Every structure is written in structure tokens, then in C-alpha cells.
Amino acid sequence: MALDWRVTAPDRRGHGESDRPGDCHRRGHLADAVAVLGHLGLGPVAVLGHSPGGVNAYQLAAHHPDQVRALIVEGIGAVVEDGLSFCLSWPHRAPDRETLVAELGASARCLGEAIRAYDDGWWPAFRPEDMAASQRLLTDDHWNDWLPTECGSPRSRCPPRHPLPRARPGHDGPPPTHPPGPPAHGPHGPRDRS
Template identity: 30%
Template sequence: MVRRIDLTGADGLRLAAWEFTDPPKGRSADADQAPGVLLLHGLMGRASHWAPTARWLSERHRAVALDQRGHGRSDKPAEGPFTREAYVADAAAAVEQLGLAPAVLIGHSMGALTAWQLAAERPDLVKALVISDMRASALGAASQREWESWFRSWPLPFATLADVRKWFGEDDPRVERPNPARGAFFAEVMAEGPDGWRPLFSRRQMLTSRETWVFDAHWDSLAQVRCPTLVVRGLDGELGRAEAQEMVRVLPQGRYAEVPDAGHLVHYDQPEGWRAALAPFLEDVSPC
């Protein structure tokens, strides 16, 4: 079962969260007694992208995925704010309102940055952390310009979801080889309107969100994370092996895992490899 929960963000925004409530195996049917996990998607993502992960997590954990501000079914205020502080405050509010603390935070890309910044600022709320394919180094102005150009290249509106899957999985200039998982990922963040299919999010707001972290390095906040932390990278993802291993070195309780044949969308590209990478870590930090 999946149920929607409406939460209140730090500045009064309505946030949508999705709880996967299958009774944990070997435990009572009261899932609220299971170890809490909050799942944070990346830029342009949504909570439903975590559904396969949340289903197996719910066997032993209370798994909740959050639509972050500007994404999915959460509010998308025209003027934001879409700052790092706002995203972190929202995640803290979600953990507190859901009664998950101390929670395991699992974040992908921008969601991973939100997770580790929350762990650094509020260690009382976080017992363990999973960082999936997010860099600690600055990406710079060239990266932001590339994203602006990429957004302009989208052939909106798409006539059908099949067109969405084909463009993002095959025709997108960023795709080096066909990737059906990538096409499916983007099909899930589209909504049908009178003229066709368009993203659930504002591309302008996504650029605004991104510019609040892309120009800065985040090593200092990473070093402040005291809880056990697993850094996961896809072998073909955006986080290189050398940087990932340096992140593990900087973390006081860092661990490292790789997922073969996976790109940036690690949990989407290789769900079984992703599970194999996380399961031993989660067993250590949240034994059942």
C-alpha cells in the first residue's frame, strides 16, 4: 500500500510525501515502530521515482519519499525560495512531522546534498546517510550554461509519452547510447495538458534551484556529517571514482560502493545492483 501525506514546509509550503506501508517482515503490523527512512529525489525528480526502492525498504523500515518543493505534487511557488536553506528546512520538517527521527536519509543527486547538509546541521534527526551520485566539488558556470542550453533544446510539448521516452532515452543530445531507463524516468515527470505532455516542474525554477549549489564546493558540510554514510556511484555516472573515494575519506564514518552498468540514475538504471549496494549498510545501521 501507498498513502499520500501532506506536510508543511518550513515557510508554510504544502509538501506531498508518499509512505509505503507494507508491514515489515518479521515485525508487527505497526509500521510506525520500524526504523524510519526518508528518500529525497534529485533535481527534476519526484517521490514516485523511489517506488521500487521504497517497496523493498518497507519490508523492514518505515519508508517515506518526499516530493521536494517545486517538484511532483508539492507546491511550486512562483518566487520560491529555492535556496539550499529552504530544501534542508523542508527535509527537517518532514522528518519531524512524520516522526522518523533519527532517520536514515537516502538522497540522489541534489537530494543527496540536501540529506548531507541536514545531517551536518541537525545530527539529532539523522542516524545514517546514503549519498547517491552527488559531487562535493563545485561544477561552475559552464555547467549551468550547459543546462540552460539543454532545457532550451527540449521539443515541448511532446505529443505522447512514447515520444517522451524516445527523446530522453535516445534522441536527447546528452544520451551517448540508448537508455530506456532514462526515458522512463522523464516520462514519470510529465503531465498531459491540452496541447500535449509537459514537465510537472518549471525549467526556470529548476535552474534557480541548481544555481544555489552548482557554483560552490560542499566539502566543509560533508566533513561535518558524523553519522555512518555510504557513498554510492554508478560506474558511468557523474561522480568519478577519485572524488567519491575522497568524499569517503573526508567523512568520519564513510563507506563506498559502486554499481556496475549504472549511470547517474543509479537506482533507476540498475535496481538490483542498487539494492545489493545498500542492503549490507542498512542492515548495519538499522538491524531488524
């Protein structure tokens, strides 16, 4: 995707390299998305949100339709019922990556590049208590934000196959295919941190 698009992948509050949040409420996540677009001078944009980021994406489209040209939501719907309290039992630190991966068990495969080395050992790039708190505040029925979402105007839904314009003028053909691998924020290239 980054080959044909300018991809900006901000970390959510309390995740990755973002600052530790003082507030995990939905209004804060939405304000962050608006602030990123304003800071970068972007909009309207195509927004892709995965899992809890999907709620951020459709809430951005519902509350700021002038900022969203197209919307892609994956891995989450309008009703969120899952909690992340299981992550509160993860080990605090491990002496090396292999030990941490073994202690995390099945959860390790979902963390990927979020497992990092620190001066005092290995640990994910977020605090589990922040992630669990953010998820608790996400657990809700979000139909009021889901239903009015259309790319560009409230009160109707995005067309099922809304075409997205290409980033390079004159590029006419199908989107390029890429081998299966990590998501766009992985080792395929650096994130746009502007």
C-alpha cells in the same frame, strides 16, 4: 527497500508533485527536510539522497545531526559543478508521450515517471526553469557540510559501513534482494505521502 523500511520520498522544491518554489536556495531545501521530519514525527532517521537530494541529505546530517541516524549519499559529491541549462531548450508541450520522448532525445530516459499527461499535452512534472534555477544555486563547494557529517554528532565522518537497523523487529538475515528496476519511488509501490 520499501519491503523492510518505511520509505518516505518527498519531492524537492520544483520537482515532481511539489509546489512551485518561490525560493530555490539551499536553506529552503534544508528547511523542507526538517519540516517533513517534524510533520511526520520522525527522527533520527536513515537518510538516502541521490544527486541534488544527496546534498540535501548531507546538509541535513551536518546541520541537524540529532535527526540523522545513518546517511547514504549517491550520485553527487562535495563539489557540484554541473548545470542543467540544457533542459531550458526542451519543448514546451507535446501532443502525446511518444512525441515528447522523441523531442527530449537522450534526456527522456532520465525522466521516467516524471513525464505526465496534462489537459494541454504531455510534459515533465516540473518546470525546467525551476530545476535549472535550483541547480544554479546548488553549484558550489560544499566541503564545509560534507566533512563534519557523522551520523549523530558533528565534526567526524560516518563509518564506511554504518549498519542500519531493520524496520521489522527480529528480522535477522541479509537484506532481501530485488530484481534490477526503477528506484523505490517507482511503480514498486506507492509513496508514503503522510
